[in-house]
Amino acid sequence: MKKFITTVKNIFSIEDLRIRILNTIGLLIVFRIGSFVVLPGVDPSRLGEAATGIFGLIDTFLGGSFSRASIFGLGIMPYISASIVLQLLTVGVPYFQKLQKEGESGRKRINQITRVLTILITLAQGVGYITATIPDEAIVINKTLFMTSALILLTAGTMFCMWIGEKITEKGIGNGISMLIMIGIISALPGAIISESLSKGGGGILLLLLEAVILFFVVVGVVALTEAVRRIPVQYAKQVVGGKVYGGQRQYIPIKVNASGVMPIIFAQSLMFLPALIAQIWAEDSDIASYIGTTFSDFTSWQYNLVFAVMIILFTFFYTAITVNPEQIAEDMKRNGGFVPGIKPGGPTADFIDNIISRITLPGSILLALVAIMPAFAIIAGVSSEFAQFYGGTSLLIMVGVILDTLRQIESYLLMRHYEGMMKSGNMKNDPSSYAVA
Structure with a gap:
């Protein structure tokens, strides 16, 4: 304290x-x-x-x-x-x-x-x-x-x-x-907490504390997913400029496990309302349409969550592919005299980075899908719908991402003025400023 x-x-x-x-x-x-x-x-x-x-x-x-x-x-x-x-x-x-x-x-x-x-x-x-x-x-x-x-x-x-x-x-x-x-x-958080407290009644304090503990660990997991990176070592060749030697040190390129952020959830969430809306047109004339409309209107149903999770995984691969360009990264490295140890510059480096991105995107997309459907599990477990939205989904990911980004900026101000940072070590874990981006 x-x-x-x-x-x-x-x-x-x-x-x-x-x-x-x-x-x-x-x-x-x-x-x-x-x-x-x-x-x-x-x-x-x-x-x-x-x-x-x-x-x-x-x-x-x-x-x-x-x-x-x-x-x-x-x-x-x-x-x-x-x-x-x-x-x-x-x-x-x-x-x-x-x-x-x-x-x-x-x-x-x-x-x-x-x-x-x-x-x-x-x-x-x-x-x-x-x-x-x-x-x-x-x-x-x-x-x-x-x-x-x-x-x-x-x-x-x-x-x-x-x-x-x-x-x-x-x-x-x-x-x-x-x-x-x-x-x-x-x-919306204070109202959600009050609503959850009232729904539990006077004898539900212990249950409310248990929900708070579970929420804490969910937040910790989301922070870990947001901050997780795969560091690719990069060696820079020594260069003599004006009698001084530059380069020669090893640095790292951080590739995020969740490089797409919350965008896959937003895209998937927008499309998940289409089946129910379309099914309503033929609901009176078709039992199948009525079933689809009922099923996809309930976001706690296993059918809804299965389709939702699959769409998030697909959108994660799609969005990562359009936002992270291995060829551009390899070209920038080559231009600056950098190379991955044991890998030839240019095309082989681009293929190496692309393979790494493909390997880490799959577990990242699965974890992102799990975070997205966590509110549905919370509601099934008895948590009110207002409070359940903070157990995962877009809301929690946005809050965690913004808070971490703000803390990093505050951290940089403190360190520039030679104060001890927000963390005990004086530097936030996985701070992008500690890596080199080619």
Whole structure:
């Protein structure tokens, strides 16, 4: 406890870090306040029940603003969608590949295209959002006027959320966009704990403590999955520049076991609602369609979880393949005079790295699938649905990833000022700054 208090004092004794933390807190408060501001022309008391299904997942990411018909009703989700589209385009479209290689000017151009695409996606999603989630009886003004004003405000709200995220990244601590998602998820945690406590009653304290212990070990497992890397040794040839000798030391390239992050779960989760929606069209005329609709509407069923897990494994391989390029890594190593001991530079090195990625991606994808279906097991075991979402899935992975990234940034500030870091050793385990990326 004494070490923790000392660390906190050290954090706030660094002026730049203190200002960044206060900026982050202030911007997050603005974001949370905005999530409670209802669109003009909507009677909140007439809104429907809490969102479920894919809408419930989005509502979790946005901290409840989706179901409240807030001006931040779409939050930064359109921006994330636009970013994913641009990321995929940089893999398959030569024009975007060229922009990606142009350095800072190319990144600025990609950011401009992302912003324009975000506005277009927000307008398209806004129409569906208003139509699907806001009942007619909740709209107290002319519907045409409401549709026009709501689309403008939703678009402005999304762009403002994007601005908040960029300011947190620039003036605060951590990745701003990820921080907004995390704060939305964490905002549901107190209510989930209270709901779980009430459901257990006065005699369920021991059971609640047991659930907390299990949750602790689940979080530890997710941290291990997030941080696990396979280190590839790289030897750099000695070079004499200006009478000084450079290189000659051995460094490492870290290849993450879970290189795709939460994206496979997000992709699979989006597609898992299609069978139930499609089956509803023929449910009255077909027993099979009725069975499919019932089965895939229940995310605790073994059929749902089996298909969900298989899709996550497939998407993990797909997303890893498009984000990690062994040929590019091998080419960069060769250009910088580096080589893997015992492996020839160029093509053989690319094949060697590709084989390693293939071997570690399979166990990583299986573990990721297990984390994704953990909430279903928690619900079957008697945990309330609100609290069960923190036992795994996208929510837990996002929270763990954002918290670790933020701690690393704080760690770097402390070490730069010669303070002892967040960890006893003074350096967080698997800190990317301790590796060399070719």
